Amino acid sequence: MISIKDIARQVGTSPSTVSRVVNGKAYVNSKKREQILSLIKETGYVPNKAARSMVLKRSFAVGIIVPDTFNLFQQQLFSIIERRLESLGYHTIFFFTRLDLSSEEDCLDRLAMEKLDGIVILQEMHLPGFFEHFSRAGLPVVASTCKYHDYSSVGVKEKQAAFEGVNYLVGIGHKKINMISGVGFAFGTRRTEGYYEALAFNGLSRDESRVSSVQYYTAEFGMYGMSDLLQKNRDFTALFAATDELAIGAIRVLRDEGIRVPEDVSVLGFDDIYMSNYIVPRLTTIRQPISEIGEQTAMALHRSITGGNVSAGFDIELPHRLVIRESTAPPAAGSGTDGPEGKRLS
Amino acid sequence: MISIKDIARQVGTSPSTVSRVVNGKAYVNSKKREQILSLIKETGYVPNKAARSMVLKRSFAVGIIVPDTFNLFQQQLFSIIERRLESLGYHTIFFFTRLDLSSEEDCLDRLAMEKLDGIVILQEMHLPGFFEHFSRAGLPVVASTCKYHDYSSVGVKEKQAAFEGVNYLVGIGHKKINMISGVGFAFGTRRTEGYYEALAFNGLSRDESRVSSVQYYTAEFGMYGMSDLLQKNRDFTALFAATDELAIGAIRVLRDEGIRVPEDVSVLGFDDIYMSNYIVPRLTTIRQPISEIGEQTAMALHRSITGGNVSAGFDIELPHRLVIRESTAPPAAGSGTDGPEGKRLS
DNA sequence: ATGAAAGCGCTAACAT
């Protein structure tokens, strides 16, 4: 492999000068600069990253902590973040983590083995070791679609967005609205709060039996949540699912039960993943600006890494938007899947 | 950051000895070894990767070339490969590439900037520069779900699998079978061949107007393909989509046209992505063993990197399986969406 | 069995 010395020798100069040219520093004779540049192009010389990283004490690698069981929104998001980071000159190292503490420990160990320039987290960590590790190492952190300590974060106003979505449901006439939510992620909690607040705002009573809490936010768990809800009570005309994938799983179960969407039950999702516009029926949902979130996450981290003001956490709140499609409609007259006549028995 | 020298000093030995212990070499006094090991644990010392990589001339990083517009199958696949590679001690660097040559050139440039230990490709590259680069650099390559030169590959018997799928369609009574296929990827071509062969095998005539070729294998392009087909001819009772995502897009259009699946038209996909079991109707499809493919891809690359026999390409063919769900059924009597009466006009 | 020394490719003072 051709090195900086080779270039220097062939031009009849020193490695320092070549280094200056490569790194765009001033104080280089322009004739020499041209000469060096053209030789570099000709030979295809590329600086050795390991060597640079050693002397610069920067790895040009950032870590991203993601849930082991990610849904499509998260998958799309981390693909975007990865690409943005790449274009800013960073490599991305993934740390897949489950929700239990032993998995977090494992993640922390692997994290400690890497000399990283920064961290993106898509999942709240509970082990105090993380926070300690990050602050000891002076590592910039940005939390994307979640919150972590007082580090910078990028996302939407979860509660507000959920509030608006449920409010829309009420607005078109629904009074009996169920919800599938989850634990383990802050956004689930926030969305549930928004749901309850919208109910309260509209004078609807809070009924915990209308909410099912699942472990992960995937379609599979959407099925569990919906089955659970159906078992408890069939008297509802709308469902708010904390994520689109949850909604897709829920619709699956509804269909299997012969309950039509949206004729019998309206379904509202959250995220607006790519698939939501292709499934039958097209999903009404609250759109998160996923590209912008990814972009801002990468940029925020880059700023923290280069700017150095690690401690100054700021929250970037991007605009959400209710996207009305086919899975929601006003409730039918005398509605409820289990009307007064109790015509549908499982 | 604590270094090998620190450890050496504190134990009262030399860096060489510590290095030997860290790398599990022989010839170290066992008492000293214990001492060093415990100090390492205590201090949390971790060898600096950049330094190691510099002297070892290995980056512990592998590149993966993936299509810029990936479908869910590909996304799932590269997530799996990434994880397997990680557990084998490699970092993964993504190279997203479009299908045009200028994008390939760009990719090649970026590739050349990295000192990689190996390459995974999910997409056939056309620029001869790639092959030259790989062979000049002595880079092991493995092609996953595609073929590239005579490098190792991992995947299913595409043609055979498609053949079986279409054969199943014929078996349940379909005679007018359309297909949405694509260009740009070898698997699309192979699946189309399988489709044609199954028709021929069953004495059905080859009709190119029954096939629509799209650019990418996503749901969006599934919609284009289906619209295209519908415009040409509405006389068909089944559709074979080259990927599940294509099938999902196609079903979308069919529904919008009031054509029922599977009552009016059966739809068969390929891949068995996660979503296929949740959509309405559940998709009948040809399953690719995605986890095994990912696993084998990572292992094959690892073997090539460590074994060194770069040139010896081998093909790993994993078993596919037809998964019959709800989107296919025997054709209705007097079938065809556009019966003899021509009752459905667009 | 262990240590000294050289060197991987690069950058950043420091000199000039």
Add this chain to the structure above:
DNA sequence: ATGTTAGCGCTTTCAT
């Protein structure tokens, strides 16, 4: 404006 030098953290001869 440019060259010299030292050193980043590690592994690996080569001695001992």
